[in-house]
Amino acid sequence: KAGVTQTPRYLIKTRGQQVTLSCSPISGHRSVSWYQQTPGQGLQFLFEYFSETQRNKGNFPGRFSGRQFSNSRSEMNVSTLELGDSALYLCASSLEPASGYNEQFFGPGTRLTVL
Amino acid sequence: DQQVKQNSPSLSVQEGRISILNCDYTNSMFDYFLWYKKYPAEGPTFLISISSIKDKNEDGRFTVFLNKSAKHLSLHIVPSQPGDSAVYFCAASGRGSQGNLIFGKGTKLSVKP
Numbered sequence: 424k425a426g427v428t429q430t431p432r433y434l435i436k437t438r439g440q441q442v443t444l445s446c447s448p449i450s451g452h453r454s455v456s457w458y459q460q461t462p463g464q465g466l467q468f469l470f471e472y473f474s475e476t477q478r479n480k481g482n483f484p485g486r487f488s489g490r491q492f493s494n495s496r497s498e499m500n501v502s503t504l505e506l507g508d509s510a511l512y513l514c515a516s517s518l519e520p521a522s523g524y525n526e527q528f529f530g531p532g533t534r535l536t537v538l
Numbered sequence: 539d540q541q542v543k544q545n546s547p548s549l550s551v552q553e554g555r556i557s558i559l560n561c562d563y564t565n566s567m568f569d570y571f572l573w574y575k576k577y578p579a580e581g582p583t584f585l586i587s588i589s590s591i592k593d594k595n596e597d598g599r600f601t602v603f604l605n606k607s608a609k610h611l612s613l614h615i616v617p618s619q620p621g622d623s624a625v626y627f628c629a630a631s632g633r634g635s636q637g638n639l640i641f642g643k644g645t646k647l648s649v650k651p
Contacts, residue, residue, distance in 0.1 A: 427581070456638065465544075465643035466582070466627060479638050513581055521638050523570025523631035529581030 425450065427516050427530035435536045441502040444533045448495050448516030452528075454478075455497040456521050457489060460511040460532070469512075472497050473520045501535075509537045541565045542630050544642035553651050557615040561628030561642055564609065569632035572639065573602060573613050576625045585626075586613070618649045 428447045436442050448455050457469040468481040472491035489499040495516075501508055511534050515527035543562045551557045563571075569590040574582035588595040588602045588611065595602050601614045615622055625646045629639040 458641075463643075466629075466639075466641035468638050468640065471638060481638075515581070521631075523572055523587065523629075523637075523639065526584050527639065529574075529583065531579065531581050 427514060427528050429512075429514055429530040429533050431533060432531065433534045433536075435538060436504050437538050438504055438506060440504050441500065442504060442535060443498055443500045444512055444514075444535070446497045446499075446514035446516075446530060448497070448514075449528055452516035452518050453495055454517045454519060454521050454525070454527075455491055455495065456515045456517075456527060457497070457499050458513045458515065459483075460513055461509075466513065469499065471521050478520060504537045506537050509535060511535075539564070540642075541568075542628055542640050542642040544626075544628055544645050546645050547643070548646045548648070550648045550650065551618045553620055553649055554617045557613075557618045557622065557647055557649065559613040559615075559626050559628075559645050559647065561611045561613075562609055563611075563630050565630070565632075565640075566609070567632050568630040568640075570630070571602070571604060571611050572629045572631075573600075574627045574629060574641075575622075576627060576644070582627055590632075615647075618647075620649050620651050623647055623649050 454473045456471040491497045511532040513532045517525040572587040573585040576582040625644045628642040
């Protein structure tokens, strides 16, 4: 059974640009959550999508957005990139809506560098 | 304000000895706690969890202890092995997080042969 895949694995952008990251969950999983990992802040929750609907959103500015398609694949978009957006972006999938009781499986992440 | 805190950024332990990783939380609405392990260039992988109705959960070499009155949990690894060297994240979920995981900043464990 294939795991969670994320593309691209590495990305370099400049300030002001926008970026789209993709996440393909494990087959059959309907929930996709996105997290930002930085050295100073650890893993911070961005948002969760379940059955194409945003279920929860963390404390990030509106420049961060996402969507989920009917096949459960998800994309996140960051517009007007800032230097502080440099981070590892992780997505995680689960069968049911995210909770501590429903194991979340993480992808390897996309390393975004903003110059 | 950070709701899940791992105050030790790093820990070094000799192979065969016990590793103890600590985690504190502030939100009493959390009812489930998890530990994830992360190797470089990989995503975090689930290690062990504990419900707030328990005070201990054991899985092989890994044991998690929960002290609700102190809002503190710890992960014990006995005996520690070099392959355990990784970053360990503590996470919590519950009504206080609408189900999503709230992570600590992680503790980097180094197990020396």
